[in-house]
Amino acid sequence: MSVDKKRVVYAFPHLGAGAAVYNAWSKYAQQQPLLLFKAIEIPGRGALGGKPHIQELDELVNTLADALHLHYLSTQEQCQDWITFGHSFGGVISMAVNQLLERKYGMRPTFSIISASPAPCVQAQENLHLLSDEAILEKIRRDKGTPEAVLNQPMIANRLIKQLRSDYTVKSQFSALKHMRVKQPLTLITASKDFDVPEQDVFAWQEHSTGRTKHVEVAGDHFAIYDNWDVVEREMLQGLMSEQPVC
Template sequence: MSAAPPPVRLYCFPHAGATSAVYRPWKNLAGPSLEIVGVDQPGRGTRMREQRTDDYRALVTAMAEHVADDLRRAREREPRLLYATFGHSFGAMLSLAVGAEVARAVGRTPVRAILSAALPPGLQPPDGTDALTDEELLAKIVADGGTPPELLSNSAMSQYLVRLMREDYVIRRQYPRHADLRVGHPLTLIAAREDAYVTPDQMARWAGHSSARSRCVEIAGGHFAALQEPKDIIAIVGEDLPE
């Protein structure tokens, strides 16, 4: 009888204005060999009491330290444990950059990085969200369709989401400074065919950020299709993990 494949810990980075809570439903869909771990920024979600930073490089370092510490503890329980990263939209760039720093910290690269619905840093357009009023930014959040309506109907929660979005846009404006980011592990690039923000061809440009082979996968739906159909995404992830 062949040995069971080593388990993989998948560190998942949320989209702009969100917390790791968006990945809670994934935990019930993953098999026993795939561990879903949501990653929050300092000052948000599970790390609410920590100091927030609006500097991209400092944020990557803080998140990498958090993930590396978690990985070390997890590997004490299971020495065979491998790890991978997943990032959706705003979280894609962070996931790739954090994964690169974690690799340096623990001396082992991720087995794969899965990126979804995100423009590479060199394709980031000028950001004009500073010119939007809170009401206009909230209208954009509603139109994008990635936030549950029950949250948007609550005035206090909607204002909280607007604040989170503004914080994340400050970080995203700094992404082009890291257009030279390169990793040595393979990428899976997930593109939704009806995504109004990122075309499949643009998603494929992420391949230039890795010296390893990338795989491009197209799925049906819009910008948040990956989060709306997590079972399909977990299946795609499973196809690219070590057997």
């Protein structure tokens, strides 16, 4: 591959989050001349806060696929290929988008990175979107992915609850993806102390791809990946250097 052009990385946020969760990585990626990092924004939050929340899986996947397609077309002069990264909920959404992009536009990523995400074929049916606001807020606290100081601000807490309820509604439809198939290689990332997602549930992604798979482990809990840019960067650069195979 030519090193004169960049690789686009499309990063999908975890459940309830938006593109801002990748702000630190976006800054780090600016120091890496081989990567163009693009955090995917979800309608109803961040830069798309004026848009309505999407609670239908098919609608969300179609909306994100069309946006990614348009963005990639705009990068053709400076970029040579593209990959996806998705953490947890974002891993499933990224793969559903990948599948649609190939069907609709003939686009396939060089490979995909999936972090701490249970494969659809092993995900149990959940109806967390039916929880009360109070129960959702308590779950946010238990998950320890949001600082308590943030949760103590009513306006922010209410916004998070709406975002989570929207994503929980989408997640309740993941059973439709149990037979999803893609063709690109996968890099599967797990965390040593992730008690929310068993390692074998991440390995089950092998059932969803005809490509090769590779496993990488980081130290820490379910959200440890956000503190491991060095590991993520190395994996994102696969194949751009002659000594780095793709998965």
